[in-house]
Amino acid sequence: MMKIESLGTSSAKIIYGENHTDLLTLSVQEVLNLFEPSGVLLFRRFGVTPTQMRAFSEKFSSRFVLEPARRIVDSSGNGFVQLVDEGMDYVPPHCEHASSPFRPDVVWFCCGVPAAQNGETLFWDGVRAWEELSEEVRQLFLSKKIKFKHHFPAIAWKIFFGSDTTIADVERALNDLDGVNYLIKDDHSIYMEYTCSAVVKTKFSNQYAFANSILYNHRNKTVFFEDGLPFPDEVIEEIQTVMNRLMEVIRWQSGDLVMIDNSRFLHGRTAFDDTKRQVFSALSYLNGSP
Template sequence: MSRVTKNTSHRHGDGALITAQPGTPLDVLDRSIVMLTLADAGFLVLRGFDGGLGAFSRLVRRMSERITLDPARSLHGGVAQKVDAGLGAIGLHCENGNSPFMPHLCWFFCEKAASIGSETTVCDGYRVWDALSPAARRAFLDRDIVYSRHVEAAKWKSFVYHSLQGQKRIEDITLDDLLSLADARRGTVIRPSGGGAIYYEFQVPAARETLFSDRIAFANSILGPSCNYEKPTITFADREPIPPWLIDEVVRVTASVTVDIAWRDGDVALIDNTRVMHGRRAIVDPRRTIYNALSFIRRREAPAGEG
Protein backbone atom coordinates (compact mmCIF):
# COMPACT_ATOMS: atom_id res chain seq x y z
CA MET A 1 0.00 0.00 0.00
CA SER A 2 1.27 3.47 -0.83
CA ARG A 3 2.48 5.53 2.10
CA VAL A 4 1.53 8.74 0.27
CA THR A 5 -1.98 9.93 -0.61
CA LYS A 6 -2.74 12.82 -2.97
CA ASN A 7 -5.95 14.77 -2.45
CA THR A 8 -6.80 16.91 -5.45
CA SER A 9 -8.21 19.73 -3.35
CA HIS A 10 -6.51 21.44 -0.45
CA ARG A 11 -9.50 23.58 0.41
CA HIS A 12 -12.41 25.15 -1.48
CA GLY A 13 -11.21 23.54 -4.71
CA ASP A 14 -7.78 25.21 -4.60
CA GLY A 15 -4.41 23.54 -4.46
CA ALA A 16 -3.56 19.96 -3.60
CA LEU A 17 -2.87 18.20 -0.31
CA ILE A 18 -0.37 15.33 -0.30
CA THR A 19 -0.41 13.38 2.96
CA ALA A 20 1.84 10.62 4.26
CA GLN A 21 1.71 7.93 6.89
CA PRO A 22 3.80 8.73 9.99
CA GLY A 23 7.50 8.17 9.45
CA THR A 24 7.39 8.58 5.67
CA PRO A 25 10.45 10.58 4.54
CA LEU A 26 10.24 13.44 2.06
CA ASP A 27 12.71 11.49 -0.09
CA VAL A 28 9.92 9.20 -1.35
CA LEU A 29 8.34 12.02 -3.33
CA ASP A 30 8.87 11.63 -7.07
CA ARG A 31 9.90 14.88 -8.78
CA SER A 32 7.82 14.32 -11.92
CA ILE A 33 4.67 13.60 -9.90
CA VAL A 34 5.21 16.66 -7.71
CA MET A 35 5.66 18.92 -10.74
CA LEU A 36 2.67 17.48 -12.58
CA THR A 37 0.52 18.02 -9.51
CA LEU A 38 1.83 21.55 -9.08
CA ALA A 39 1.11 22.34 -12.73
CA ASP A 40 -2.50 21.32 -12.21
CA ALA A 41 -3.12 22.65 -8.70
CA GLY A 42 -1.00 25.82 -8.45
CA PHE A 43 0.16 25.03 -4.92
CA LEU A 44 0.74 21.94 -2.80
CA VAL A 45 0.75 21.22 0.90
CA LEU A 46 2.83 18.21 1.98
CA ARG A 47 1.64 16.95 5.34
CA GLY A 48 2.70 14.18 7.70
CA PHE A 49 6.15 13.57 6.25
CA ASP A 50 9.12 12.89 8.51
CA GLY A 51 12.04 15.31 8.62
CA GLY A 52 13.01 18.78 9.73
CA LEU A 53 14.75 21.74 8.17
CA GLY A 54 17.54 19.57 6.76
CA ALA A 55 15.10 17.29 4.94
CA PHE A 56 13.27 20.35 3.62
CA SER A 57 16.50 21.79 2.24
CA ARG A 58 17.37 18.51 0.55
CA LEU A 59 13.90 18.35 -1.00
CA VAL A 60 14.24 21.86 -2.44
CA ARG A 61 17.64 21.03 -3.92
CA ARG A 62 16.41 17.78 -5.44
CA MET A 63 13.35 19.36 -7.03
CA SER A 64 15.09 22.49 -8.34
CA GLU A 65 17.54 23.42 -11.04
CA ARG A 66 18.85 26.49 -9.22
CA ILE A 67 18.35 28.07 -5.78
CA THR A 68 18.04 31.80 -5.18
CA LEU A 69 17.39 33.93 -2.08
CA ASP A 70 16.16 37.14 -0.54
CA PRO A 71 19.34 38.95 0.58
CA ALA A 72 17.50 40.67 3.44
CA ARG A 73 16.76 37.36 5.22
CA SER A 74 19.04 35.11 7.28
CA LEU A 75 20.17 31.93 5.53
CA HIS A 76 19.99 28.45 7.09
CA GLY A 77 21.85 25.54 5.54
CA GLY A 78 22.42 27.26 2.21
CA VAL A 79 18.78 26.98 1.09
CA ALA A 80 16.19 27.95 3.70
CA GLN A 81 15.62 31.46 5.02
CA LYS A 82 13.67 32.29 8.14
CA VAL A 83 10.53 34.31 7.53
CA ASP A 84 10.95 37.28 9.84
CA ALA A 85 8.78 40.06 8.39
CA GLY A 86 7.27 41.21 11.69
CA LEU A 87 3.83 40.27 12.99
CA GLY A 88 1.47 42.28 10.79
CA ALA A 89 -0.63 41.00 7.91
CA ILE A 90 1.14 40.86 4.55
CA GLY A 91 -0.59 41.58 1.26
CA LEU A 92 -0.76 39.17 -1.65
CA HIS A 93 2.32 39.07 -3.87
CA CYS A 94 4.59 36.90 -5.97
CA GLU A 95 7.87 36.35 -4.16
CA ASN A 96 10.39 38.85 -5.56
CA GLY A 97 7.73 39.74 -8.12
CA ASN A 98 8.68 43.42 -7.98
CA SER A 99 12.20 42.66 -9.25
CA PRO A 100 13.65 41.16 -12.45
CA PHE A 101 14.72 38.07 -10.50
CA MET A 102 11.37 36.47 -9.65
CA PRO A 103 11.81 32.72 -9.00
CA HIS A 104 9.62 30.00 -10.47
CA LEU A 105 8.95 28.20 -7.19
CA CYS A 106 8.30 29.45 -3.67
CA TRP A 107 8.68 26.94 -0.81
CA PHE A 108 7.71 27.08 2.86
CA PHE A 109 8.52 24.80 5.79
CA CYS A 110 6.56 25.12 9.03
CA GLU A 111 8.82 24.16 11.92
CA LYS A 112 6.37 25.42 14.54
CA ALA A 113 2.74 26.16 13.75
CA ALA A 114 0.82 28.91 15.49
CA SER A 115 -1.67 27.84 18.13
CA ILE A 116 -4.25 30.20 16.61
CA GLY A 117 -4.61 32.15 13.37
CA SER A 118 -1.46 33.40 11.62
CA GLU A 119 -2.28 31.56 8.39
CA THR A 120 -0.44 31.96 5.10
CA THR A 121 -2.81 33.11 2.36
CA VAL A 122 -2.79 31.89 -1.23
CA CYS A 123 -4.63 33.29 -4.23
CA ASP A 124 -4.75 31.58 -7.63
CA GLY A 125 -4.08 34.07 -10.42
CA TYR A 126 -6.19 32.04 -12.84
CA ARG A 127 -9.25 32.54 -10.67
CA VAL A 128 -8.50 36.23 -10.20
CA TRP A 129 -8.18 36.82 -13.94
CA ASP A 130 -11.46 35.03 -14.64
CA ALA A 131 -13.26 37.09 -11.97
CA LEU A 132 -12.00 40.53 -12.98
CA SER A 133 -14.33 42.74 -15.03
CA PRO A 134 -13.73 43.14 -18.78
CA ALA A 135 -12.63 46.73 -18.14
CA ALA A 136 -10.06 45.63 -15.57
CA ARG A 137 -8.70 42.89 -17.80
CA ARG A 138 -8.41 45.30 -20.71
CA ALA A 139 -6.57 47.85 -18.53
CA PHE A 140 -3.93 45.30 -17.52
CA LEU A 141 -3.60 43.83 -21.01
CA ASP A 142 -3.13 47.23 -22.63
CA ARG A 143 -0.21 48.31 -20.45
CA ASP A 144 2.54 46.69 -18.44
CA ILE A 145 3.29 47.84 -14.91
CA VAL A 146 6.61 49.19 -13.64
CA TYR A 147 8.19 48.76 -10.20
CA SER A 148 10.99 51.18 -9.29
CA ARG A 149 13.05 51.70 -6.13
CA HIS A 150 16.52 51.92 -4.58
CA VAL A 151 18.33 48.93 -3.04
CA GLU A 152 21.29 49.27 -0.67
CA ALA A 153 24.71 47.98 -1.67
CA ALA A 154 24.86 45.22 0.96
CA LYS A 155 21.61 43.67 -0.27
CA TRP A 156 22.24 43.66 -4.00
CA LYS A 157 25.83 42.49 -3.54
CA SER A 158 24.67 39.63 -1.30
CA PHE A 159 22.18 38.60 -3.99
CA VAL A 160 24.86 38.66 -6.70
CA TYR A 161 27.31 36.72 -4.51
CA HIS A 162 24.80 33.94 -3.97
CA SER A 163 23.72 33.94 -7.64
CA LEU A 164 27.35 33.51 -8.71
CA GLN A 165 27.66 30.61 -6.26
CA GLY A 166 30.78 32.02 -4.65
CA GLN A 167 32.71 32.51 -7.90
CA LYS A 168 33.71 35.98 -6.68
CA ARG A 169 34.39 37.33 -3.22
CA ILE A 170 31.60 39.62 -2.09
CA GLU A 171 34.05 42.52 -1.73
CA ASP A 172 35.03 42.10 -5.41
CA ILE A 173 31.48 42.23 -6.75
CA THR A 174 30.70 45.23 -8.95
CA LEU A 175 27.66 46.73 -10.63
CA ASP A 176 28.72 45.02 -13.86
CA ASP A 177 28.10 41.64 -12.20
CA LEU A 178 24.54 42.65 -11.37
CA LEU A 179 24.01 44.04 -14.87
CA SER A 180 25.20 40.74 -16.35
CA LEU A 181 22.63 38.83 -14.31
CA ALA A 182 19.85 41.18 -15.43
CA ASP A 183 20.95 41.36 -19.06
CA ALA A 184 18.32 38.94 -20.37
CA ARG A 185 15.45 40.48 -18.38
CA ARG A 186 13.35 42.57 -20.74
CA GLY A 187 12.19 45.90 -19.41
CA THR A 188 14.88 46.24 -16.75
CA VAL A 189 16.90 49.41 -16.10
CA ILE A 190 19.58 49.47 -13.38
CA ARG A 191 21.82 52.39 -12.57
CA PRO A 192 24.05 53.39 -9.66
CA SER A 193 22.73 55.53 -6.85
CA GLY A 194 24.45 57.16 -3.89
CA GLY A 195 26.60 55.25 -1.44
CA GLY A 196 26.88 52.12 -3.57
CA ALA A 197 23.12 51.63 -3.76
CA ILE A 198 21.38 51.00 -7.05
CA TYR A 199 18.14 52.29 -8.54
CA TYR A 200 16.15 49.94 -10.74
CA GLU A 201 13.03 49.98 -12.87
CA PHE A 202 11.38 46.69 -13.80
CA GLN A 203 8.62 46.54 -16.42
CA VAL A 204 6.42 43.44 -16.53
CA PRO A 205 2.81 42.46 -17.32
CA ALA A 206 0.50 42.25 -14.33
CA ALA A 207 -1.20 39.29 -16.02
CA ARG A 208 0.67 36.81 -18.19
CA GLU A 209 1.32 33.19 -19.09
CA THR A 210 2.63 30.95 -16.34
CA LEU A 211 5.50 28.53 -15.95
CA PHE A 212 3.33 25.55 -16.85
CA SER A 213 0.71 26.97 -19.21
CA ASP A 214 -0.13 29.66 -21.75
CA ARG A 215 -3.28 30.46 -19.77
CA ILE A 216 -3.28 34.02 -18.40
CA ALA A 217 -2.90 34.45 -14.64
CA PHE A 218 -3.15 37.68 -12.68
CA ALA A 219 -0.01 37.20 -10.58
CA ASN A 220 2.06 40.18 -9.45
CA SER A 221 3.12 42.22 -6.42
CA ILE A 222 0.82 45.22 -6.76
CA LEU A 223 -0.65 44.55 -3.30
CA GLY A 224 2.51 43.14 -1.78
CA PRO A 225 4.76 44.19 1.10
CA SER A 226 8.12 45.95 1.21
CA CYS A 227 9.55 44.37 4.32
CA ASN A 228 13.26 45.18 4.74
CA TYR A 229 13.26 47.23 1.52
CA GLU A 230 12.30 50.68 0.30
CA LYS A 231 8.66 50.70 -0.76
CA PRO A 232 8.58 50.58 -4.57
CA THR A 233 6.76 53.03 -6.77
CA ILE A 234 4.25 51.09 -8.89
CA THR A 235 2.77 52.63 -12.04
CA PHE A 236 1.75 51.69 -15.54
CA ALA A 237 4.61 51.55 -18.04
CA ASP A 238 3.75 55.04 -19.32
CA ARG A 239 4.23 56.26 -15.72
CA GLU A 240 0.52 56.88 -15.24
CA PRO A 241 -0.68 55.81 -11.78
CA ILE A 242 -2.90 52.75 -11.48
CA PRO A 243 -6.33 54.30 -10.85
CA PRO A 244 -8.05 53.77 -7.48
CA TRP A 245 -11.05 52.01 -9.05
CA LEU A 246 -8.74 49.40 -10.54
CA ILE A 247 -6.85 48.80 -7.29
CA ASP A 248 -10.18 48.57 -5.43
CA GLU A 249 -11.40 45.91 -7.85
CA VAL A 250 -8.18 43.93 -7.49
CA VAL A 251 -8.48 44.06 -3.69
CA ARG A 252 -12.12 42.96 -3.79
CA VAL A 253 -11.65 40.14 -6.30
CA THR A 254 -8.48 38.72 -4.75
CA ALA A 255 -10.11 38.72 -1.31
CA SER A 256 -13.04 36.72 -2.69
CA VAL A 257 -10.82 33.90 -4.01
CA THR A 258 -8.08 33.86 -1.34
CA VAL A 259 -7.77 30.76 0.84
CA ASP A 260 -5.72 30.06 3.95
CA ILE A 261 -3.05 27.50 4.69
CA ALA A 262 -3.70 26.58 8.32
CA TRP A 263 -0.25 25.27 9.20
CA ARG A 264 0.60 22.14 11.15
CA ASP A 265 4.04 21.33 12.51
CA GLY A 266 6.20 19.85 9.76
CA ASP A 267 4.05 21.01 6.83
CA VAL A 268 5.76 21.92 3.55
CA ALA A 269 4.08 24.15 0.96
CA LEU A 270 5.17 24.53 -2.66
CA ILE A 271 3.76 27.41 -4.74
CA ASP A 272 3.96 28.10 -8.46
CA ASN A 273 5.22 31.64 -8.04
CA THR A 274 4.28 32.57 -11.62
CA ARG A 275 0.61 31.77 -11.03
CA VAL A 276 -0.30 31.87 -7.33
CA MET A 277 0.19 34.90 -5.10
CA HIS A 278 0.64 34.49 -1.35
CA GLY A 279 0.50 36.63 1.76
CA ARG A 280 -0.18 36.26 5.47
CA ARG A 281 -2.81 36.96 8.11
CA ALA A 282 -1.57 38.89 11.11
CA ILE A 283 0.51 36.72 13.43
CA VAL A 284 -1.21 36.34 16.80
CA ASP A 285 1.13 33.60 18.07
CA PRO A 286 4.75 34.79 17.74
CA ARG A 287 6.06 31.27 18.39
CA ARG A 288 5.13 30.47 14.78
CA THR A 289 8.31 29.55 12.90
CA ILE A 290 8.31 29.37 9.11
CA TYR A 291 11.21 29.00 6.67
CA ASN A 292 11.17 29.99 3.01
CA ALA A 293 13.16 28.86 -0.03
CA LEU A 294 13.14 30.11 -3.62
CA SER A 295 14.16 28.23 -6.73
CA PHE A 296 14.01 27.80 -10.50
CA ILE A 297 13.38 24.81 -12.74
CA ARG A 298 14.20 24.40 -16.41
CA ARG A 299 11.26 25.67 -18.41
CA ARG A 300 11.67 22.95 -21.04
CA GLU A 301 11.28 20.38 -18.27
CA ALA A 302 8.08 21.90 -16.92
CA PRO A 303 5.19 19.52 -17.62
CA ALA A 304 2.12 20.84 -19.38
CA GLY A 305 -0.73 21.60 -17.02
CA GLU A 306 -4.31 22.65 -17.52
CA GLY A 307 -4.30 24.79 -14.37
Protein backbone atom coordinates (compact mmCIF):
# COMPACT_ATOMS: atom_id res chain seq x y z
CA MET A 1 0.00 0.00 0.00
CA MET A 2 1.43 3.37 -1.00
CA LYS A 3 1.07 6.33 1.34
CA ILE A 4 -0.21 9.27 -0.72
CA GLU A 5 -0.74 12.89 0.34
CA SER A 6 -1.61 16.15 -1.40
CA LEU A 7 1.29 18.40 -2.38
CA GLY A 8 0.36 22.02 -1.79
CA THR A 9 -3.07 23.28 -2.84
CA SER A 10 -3.01 21.95 -6.40
CA SER A 11 -3.91 18.47 -7.64
CA ALA A 12 -0.27 17.33 -7.17
CA LYS A 13 0.46 14.34 -4.95
CA ILE A 14 3.34 12.96 -2.86
CA ILE A 15 3.91 9.20 -2.89
CA TYR A 16 5.97 7.93 0.04
CA GLY A 17 8.18 4.88 -0.10
CA GLU A 18 8.15 2.68 3.00
CA ASN A 19 10.55 0.01 4.23
CA HIS A 20 13.09 0.76 1.48
CA THR A 21 10.55 0.24 -1.32
CA ASP A 22 12.22 -0.20 -4.71
CA LEU A 23 10.80 2.42 -7.09
CA LEU A 24 11.12 -0.02 -9.99
CA THR A 25 8.64 -2.42 -8.40
CA LEU A 26 5.78 0.10 -8.54
CA SER A 27 2.97 -0.77 -10.97
CA VAL A 28 3.16 1.33 -14.12
CA GLN A 29 -0.63 1.34 -14.44
CA GLU A 30 -1.17 2.36 -10.81
CA VAL A 31 1.29 5.23 -11.22
CA LEU A 32 -0.43 6.36 -14.43
CA ASN A 33 -3.82 6.18 -12.72
CA LEU A 34 -2.49 8.65 -10.15
CA PHE A 35 -0.53 10.77 -12.62
CA GLU A 36 -3.30 11.45 -15.12
CA PRO A 37 -5.61 13.40 -12.75
CA SER A 38 -2.81 14.79 -10.57
CA GLY A 39 -0.36 16.08 -13.16
CA VAL A 40 2.54 16.16 -10.69
CA LEU A 41 3.77 13.19 -8.64
CA LEU A 42 6.58 13.54 -6.12
CA PHE A 43 8.13 10.20 -5.10
CA ARG A 44 9.81 10.59 -1.70
CA ARG A 45 11.82 8.17 0.47
CA PHE A 46 12.60 5.90 -2.46
CA GLY A 47 16.26 7.00 -2.57
CA VAL A 48 16.15 7.55 -6.33
CA THR A 49 19.43 7.86 -8.23
CA PRO A 50 19.80 9.27 -11.77
CA THR A 51 20.22 5.72 -13.09
CA GLN A 52 17.02 4.61 -11.36
CA MET A 53 15.19 7.64 -12.76
CA ARG A 54 16.26 6.61 -16.26
CA ALA A 55 15.12 3.02 -15.71
CA PHE A 56 11.81 4.11 -14.16
CA SER A 57 11.04 6.69 -16.84
CA GLU A 58 11.77 4.13 -19.58
CA LYS A 59 8.87 2.02 -18.28
CA PHE A 60 6.47 4.82 -19.24
CA SER A 61 8.15 6.25 -22.31
CA SER A 62 8.38 5.55 -26.02
CA ARG A 63 11.24 7.99 -26.65
CA PHE A 64 13.24 10.78 -25.06
CA VAL A 65 14.37 14.24 -26.13
CA LEU A 66 17.41 16.20 -25.02
CA GLU A 67 17.92 19.71 -23.70
CA PRO A 68 21.03 20.88 -25.62
CA ALA A 69 22.21 23.14 -22.78
CA ARG A 70 22.47 20.28 -20.27
CA ARG A 71 25.22 17.71 -19.79
CA ILE A 72 24.30 14.04 -20.33
CA VAL A 73 25.19 11.93 -17.29
CA ASP A 74 23.48 8.63 -18.19
CA SER A 75 22.55 7.31 -21.63
CA SER A 76 23.07 3.61 -20.94
CA GLY A 77 19.51 2.61 -21.84
CA ASN A 78 16.93 4.03 -24.23
CA GLY A 79 16.61 7.20 -22.15
CA PHE A 80 18.84 10.13 -21.32
CA VAL A 81 19.52 11.72 -17.93
CA GLN A 82 21.00 15.20 -17.86
CA LEU A 83 22.37 17.43 -15.12
CA VAL A 84 20.39 20.64 -14.67
CA ASP A 85 23.37 22.96 -14.38
CA GLU A 86 22.49 26.05 -16.43
CA GLY A 87 23.10 28.82 -13.91
CA MET A 88 21.75 29.49 -10.44
CA ASP A 89 19.28 32.30 -11.14
CA TYR A 90 15.52 32.32 -10.74
CA VAL A 91 13.81 30.48 -13.61
CA PRO A 92 10.33 31.78 -14.57
CA PRO A 93 7.31 29.56 -15.32
CA HIS A 94 7.70 27.55 -18.51
CA CYS A 95 6.87 24.21 -20.10
CA GLU A 96 9.77 22.20 -21.45
CA HIS A 97 10.33 22.75 -25.20
CA ALA A 98 6.97 24.58 -25.45
CA SER A 99 8.70 27.14 -27.66
CA SER A 100 9.34 24.44 -30.26
CA PRO A 101 7.38 21.64 -31.99
CA PHE A 102 9.22 19.05 -29.86
CA ARG A 103 7.29 19.39 -26.61
CA PRO A 104 7.59 16.18 -24.53
CA ASP A 105 4.74 14.71 -22.50
CA VAL A 106 6.59 14.34 -19.21
CA VAL A 107 9.36 16.20 -17.40
CA TRP A 108 11.26 14.10 -14.87
CA PHE A 109 13.52 15.51 -12.15
CA CYS A 110 15.43 13.76 -9.40
CA CYS A 111 17.48 15.34 -6.64
CA GLY A 112 20.97 14.16 -5.87
CA VAL A 113 21.96 17.00 -3.53
CA PRO A 114 19.52 19.77 -2.56
CA ALA A 115 20.85 23.30 -2.20
CA ALA A 116 21.67 24.24 1.40
CA GLN A 117 19.26 27.15 0.96
CA ASN A 118 16.68 27.89 -1.74
CA GLY A 119 16.95 26.24 -5.16
CA GLU A 120 13.45 24.81 -4.86
CA THR A 121 11.62 23.67 -7.99
CA LEU A 122 8.39 25.61 -8.54
CA PHE A 123 5.29 24.52 -10.41
CA TRP A 124 2.04 26.04 -11.63
CA ASP A 125 -1.20 24.44 -12.82
CA GLY A 126 -1.91 25.78 -16.31
CA VAL A 127 -5.59 24.79 -16.08
CA ARG A 128 -6.06 26.92 -12.98
CA ALA A 129 -4.03 29.74 -14.54
CA TRP A 130 -6.34 29.78 -17.56
CA GLU A 131 -9.39 29.87 -15.30
CA GLU A 132 -8.00 32.80 -13.31
CA LEU A 133 -7.00 35.01 -16.23
CA SER A 134 -9.49 37.74 -17.09
CA GLU A 135 -11.98 37.14 -19.88
CA GLU A 136 -10.26 39.89 -21.88
CA VAL A 137 -6.87 38.19 -21.72
CA ARG A 138 -8.37 34.76 -22.44
CA GLN A 139 -10.07 36.09 -25.56
CA LEU A 140 -6.83 37.76 -26.63
CA PHE A 141 -4.93 34.46 -26.55
CA LEU A 142 -7.77 32.51 -28.14
CA SER A 143 -7.85 34.96 -31.05
CA LYS A 144 -4.09 35.47 -31.55
CA LYS A 145 -1.31 32.91 -31.76
CA ILE A 146 2.19 33.53 -30.44
CA LYS A 147 5.53 33.23 -32.21
CA PHE A 148 8.89 32.17 -30.77
CA LYS A 149 12.15 33.11 -32.49
CA HIS A 150 15.28 31.00 -32.02
CA HIS A 151 18.83 30.79 -33.27
CA PHE A 152 20.42 27.35 -32.91
CA PRO A 153 24.18 26.97 -33.49
CA ALA A 154 25.13 23.75 -35.28
CA ILE A 155 26.51 22.28 -32.05
CA ALA A 156 23.11 22.73 -30.35
CA TRP A 157 20.98 21.03 -32.98
CA LYS A 158 23.52 18.21 -33.34
CA ILE A 159 23.12 17.52 -29.62
CA PHE A 160 19.33 17.61 -29.95
CA PHE A 161 18.99 15.49 -33.11
CA GLY A 162 22.16 13.41 -32.72
CA SER A 163 25.80 13.92 -33.67
CA ASP A 164 25.41 12.07 -36.99
CA THR A 165 22.53 14.28 -38.14
CA THR A 166 23.04 16.00 -41.49
CA ILE A 167 21.48 19.18 -42.85
CA ALA A 168 19.28 17.01 -45.05
CA ASP A 169 18.09 15.15 -41.94
CA VAL A 170 17.21 18.45 -40.26
CA GLU A 171 15.28 19.60 -43.30
CA ARG A 172 13.29 16.36 -43.35
CA ALA A 173 12.55 16.74 -39.63
CA LEU A 174 11.36 20.35 -39.91
CA ASN A 175 9.68 20.55 -43.31
CA ASP A 176 6.34 19.00 -42.42
CA LEU A 177 5.91 20.44 -38.93
CA ASP A 178 3.00 22.79 -38.34
CA GLY A 179 3.92 26.34 -37.40
CA VAL A 180 7.61 26.05 -38.29
CA ASN A 181 9.56 28.39 -40.56
CA TYR A 182 13.31 28.12 -40.66
CA LEU A 183 16.46 29.24 -42.44
CA ILE A 184 19.73 27.29 -42.51
CA LYS A 185 22.66 29.71 -42.61
CA ASP A 186 26.07 29.29 -44.21
CA ASP A 187 27.63 28.26 -40.89
CA HIS A 188 24.92 25.56 -40.55
CA SER A 189 23.24 27.40 -37.69
CA ILE A 190 19.45 27.49 -37.90
CA TYR A 191 17.13 30.44 -37.45
CA MET A 192 13.67 29.14 -36.60
CA GLU A 193 10.28 30.70 -35.95
CA TYR A 194 7.64 28.60 -34.25
CA THR A 195 4.00 29.73 -34.20
CA CYS A 196 1.51 28.11 -31.85
CA SER A 197 -1.30 28.83 -29.44
CA ALA A 198 -0.50 29.96 -25.90
CA VAL A 199 -3.45 27.83 -24.82
CA VAL A 200 -3.18 24.06 -25.12
CA LYS A 201 -5.49 21.14 -24.48
CA THR A 202 -4.19 18.91 -21.70
CA LYS A 203 -3.13 15.41 -22.68
CA PHE A 204 -5.41 13.54 -20.28
CA SER A 205 -8.42 15.74 -19.48
CA ASN A 206 -8.70 17.74 -22.73
CA GLN A 207 -9.04 20.97 -20.71
CA TYR A 208 -7.72 24.36 -21.72
CA ALA A 209 -4.40 25.12 -20.02
CA PHE A 210 -2.31 28.27 -20.12
CA ALA A 211 0.79 26.09 -20.27
CA ASN A 212 3.50 27.81 -22.30
CA SER A 213 6.85 29.57 -22.07
CA ILE A 214 5.72 33.17 -22.49
CA LEU A 215 7.18 34.52 -19.24
CA TYR A 216 10.43 32.59 -19.73
CA ASN A 217 11.00 33.83 -23.29
CA HIS A 218 9.55 37.32 -22.79
CA ARG A 219 12.53 38.32 -20.67
CA ASN A 220 14.82 37.52 -23.64
CA LYS A 221 12.48 39.20 -26.13
CA THR A 222 12.15 35.99 -28.16
CA VAL A 223 8.34 35.65 -28.08
CA PHE A 224 5.72 37.87 -29.70
CA PHE A 225 2.25 37.69 -31.13
CA GLU A 226 2.07 36.00 -34.52
CA ASP A 227 1.85 39.40 -36.22
CA GLY A 228 5.14 40.46 -34.60
CA LEU A 229 3.61 42.81 -32.05
CA PRO A 230 4.89 42.63 -28.46
CA PHE A 231 2.68 41.66 -25.55
CA PRO A 232 1.18 44.69 -23.77
CA ASP A 233 2.80 45.32 -20.39
CA GLU A 234 -0.54 44.98 -18.62
CA VAL A 235 -1.02 41.49 -20.11
CA ILE A 236 2.39 40.32 -18.89
CA GLU A 237 1.66 41.84 -15.48
CA GLU A 238 -1.66 39.98 -15.24
CA ILE A 239 -0.05 36.67 -16.22
CA GLN A 240 2.68 37.21 -13.62
CA THR A 241 0.13 38.11 -10.94
CA VAL A 242 -1.84 34.93 -11.61
CA MET A 243 1.32 32.83 -11.55
CA ASN A 244 2.45 34.41 -8.28
CA ARG A 245 -0.89 33.46 -6.75
CA LEU A 246 -0.79 29.84 -7.98
CA MET A 247 2.89 29.05 -7.35
CA GLU A 248 3.61 25.75 -5.60
CA VAL A 249 6.97 24.61 -4.22
CA ILE A 250 8.96 21.37 -4.16
CA ARG A 251 11.46 21.58 -1.31
CA TRP A 252 13.93 18.99 -2.43
CA GLN A 253 15.22 16.12 -0.35
CA SER A 254 18.02 13.88 -1.58
CA GLY A 255 16.58 10.93 -3.53
CA ASP A 256 13.33 12.68 -4.50
CA LEU A 257 11.85 12.07 -7.96
CA VAL A 258 9.16 14.22 -9.56
CA MET A 259 7.05 13.44 -12.65
CA ILE A 260 5.36 16.47 -14.31
CA ASP A 261 2.63 16.57 -16.98
CA ASN A 262 4.22 18.98 -19.48
CA SER A 263 0.89 19.60 -21.24
CA ARG A 264 -0.66 21.04 -18.08
CA PHE A 265 1.94 22.18 -15.57
CA LEU A 266 4.61 24.84 -15.90
CA HIS A 267 7.73 24.67 -13.77
CA GLY A 268 10.59 26.91 -12.68
CA ARG A 269 13.12 27.39 -9.90
CA THR A 270 14.10 29.77 -7.12
CA ALA A 271 17.57 31.30 -7.21
CA PHE A 272 20.34 29.70 -5.14
CA ASP A 273 24.08 30.02 -4.57
CA ASP A 274 25.09 26.52 -3.47
CA THR A 275 27.40 25.04 -6.09
CA LYS A 276 26.91 21.55 -4.63
CA ARG A 277 23.22 21.40 -5.69
CA GLN A 278 22.53 18.50 -8.07
CA VAL A 279 19.20 18.03 -9.81
CA PHE A 280 18.90 15.73 -12.82
CA SER A 281 16.31 15.73 -15.60
CA ALA A 282 14.81 13.58 -18.34
CA LEU A 283 12.24 14.51 -20.99
CA SER A 284 10.04 11.88 -22.58
CA TYR A 285 6.99 11.00 -24.64
CA LEU A 286 4.63 8.52 -23.00
CA ASN A 287 4.02 5.11 -24.51
CA GLY A 288 1.37 5.41 -27.20
CA SER A 289 2.22 9.02 -28.07
CA PRO A 290 2.87 9.81 -31.75
